[in-house]
Amino acid sequence: MQVIEREELDRLIGLLAGDGYEVIGPTLRDDAIQYGPVRGIEDLPAGWTDEQDGGHYRLRRRDDRALFGYVVGPQSWKQYLFPPSQTIFRARRDADGLHMEPAPVQAPKRAFLGMRACELHALAIQDQVFTEGPYVDEPYERRRGSIFRVAVNCGQAGGTCFCVSMETGPRADRGFDLALTEILEGGRHYFTLEVGSDAGQAVADRLSASQAGEDEHRASMAATEAAAAQMGRQLDTQDLPALLMGNLEHPRWDEVADRCLSCANCTMVCPTCFCSSVHDSADLAGSEAVRERVWDSCFNQAFSYIAGGSIRSTPVSRYRQWMTHKLATWHEQFGTSGCVGCGRCITWCPVGIDITEEAAAIRATDQRRKRRDG
């Protein structure tokens, strides 16, 4: 573990830009922390934090000048690797027949500054979905191959955080090139620095860093321990897939569906949700067409449409699909949970539906036990 002073972060941003990366990090926009291009530390949200709860997000002033003193905003990094809309191919018809050309893939070099531990796990989960199955999503793989990951560990937890339950944080333990921990203490503002890859080492070698002393090391660990102790939510994951799949007809699904607006916000803010649809459109002459792939959501009724109607025509079935996928069937498909405990689906749900509360409610009234006990 090494130490860099606050100003050296500015140099890190400059070094990455010099290496040809577009540096993307947290910025203040529209009363939220949003990811966007950063040219230096003056673009970071110094002195701001976020207050989060079910259906609630507010920015608040901190009493210090911390640069990463918030938790997570509405966006996740997936928008850069799995864009909300992308062209798959263009087609045209001429005298020779039908021709289809794949769309060129943009895979700019980008450095993600400020990735949280939960977000690194979300990235690994999307890697599995798009690149580790029998087929590879090549545009994703190419964009993914062009990024540099600077993690910044959380020094505090938000009101909807539960990464400790999901074992995805708050301290980044792998999957980064560099990991920083921000410390403000005794009038000093610095970062501890850990290296997670050769690419990270090559950048770290050019920074003016010192070896972390015992106090600095302790302060770094204490920051994430403090965050771990502050989790706003918790989720008991013990036997969770079997619990949910054994309760597919639980009355709680009806109860939550009465509140759910099927707005799909939870799936849009989720850093692991990967569903998409294709849209085909043609010019008026019908000789040229384009196919786009856009984010979609299992909360949309048309999502499960087959000739004759939608399979999941009710909000009950759609909420159940989303939550059982996230917490149960994802294990069957990919060997991990689909939830990283970032809390975005709780915060950005307009009616404050809380996935941890729903899981707990089903656990408390497990119908399997009722059936067993008669």
Add this chain to the structure above:
Amino acid sequence: MSARPRDPMLPRSYRIESVESELPGGEVFSWTLRPRGGELEVGQPGQFNMLYQLGIGEVPISISALGEDGTLIHTIRDVGGVTRNMAALSAGEEIGVRGPFGTAWPVAAAEGHDVLLVAGGIGLAPLRPVIHHVLANRERYRRIFLLYGTRQPADILFRKELERWRGRFDIDVAVTVDRADASWRGDVGVVTRLIERGGFDPRNSIAMVCGPEVMMRFAVMSLERRGVPARQIYLSMERNMQCAVGYCGHCQYGGHFICKDGPVFPYDRLEPLFDVREL
């Protein structure tokens, strides 16, 4: 890294060699397709292709037959926005084809067994290549049953072929309709009644079932009642499919992706989910 399959999201151009109307009015039609340039990517019975019409959209359609000399046959029902437009295409026009995708019917595992092919409505099309296969390799199978149900006599597909199969002594063909008309002299009732007649050795049978989900549900109940084990009953499932390779999410059924884990599943893998509505 080893050679990857070609870009699964990019269709290839196929020419419609001929269009055959399978039902009066053309509500169901078959296309014989030939790739423009390059070899046909030969599929297995039970697999499907994504058929694309320029600017209109794409639909998953099971392989209905592997034609002679490098052609592919798909049988399509005019039932939605895309297939309605497809019904208007003529021989000589080109469409896009991606595939083949998905799992196949267990034609190899069925060798040495009685084979029960249970079809409902358009569900006969995905089973047709199995019929071709088992009849072409007749000595590898024991008794073969084709049990086919439609709503009414006018909905019976592949009539000429059915007559040919019915004329053979090495396959039992039974057709039933839900509603008869004056001309109908065959069975009336749901397809499960044909299962209940038996004649097969249940423990030593492989059943392949394709049709509307409700029909498959009752067919499975009948087969199990006759003593066919769940793992020897195979179903072809249908869900919305858009990517066909497991990352658009539409076709999920519990933990299964119908596109890559199916569409053909042994029933013992579906059993825990099969009675849950709207899954």
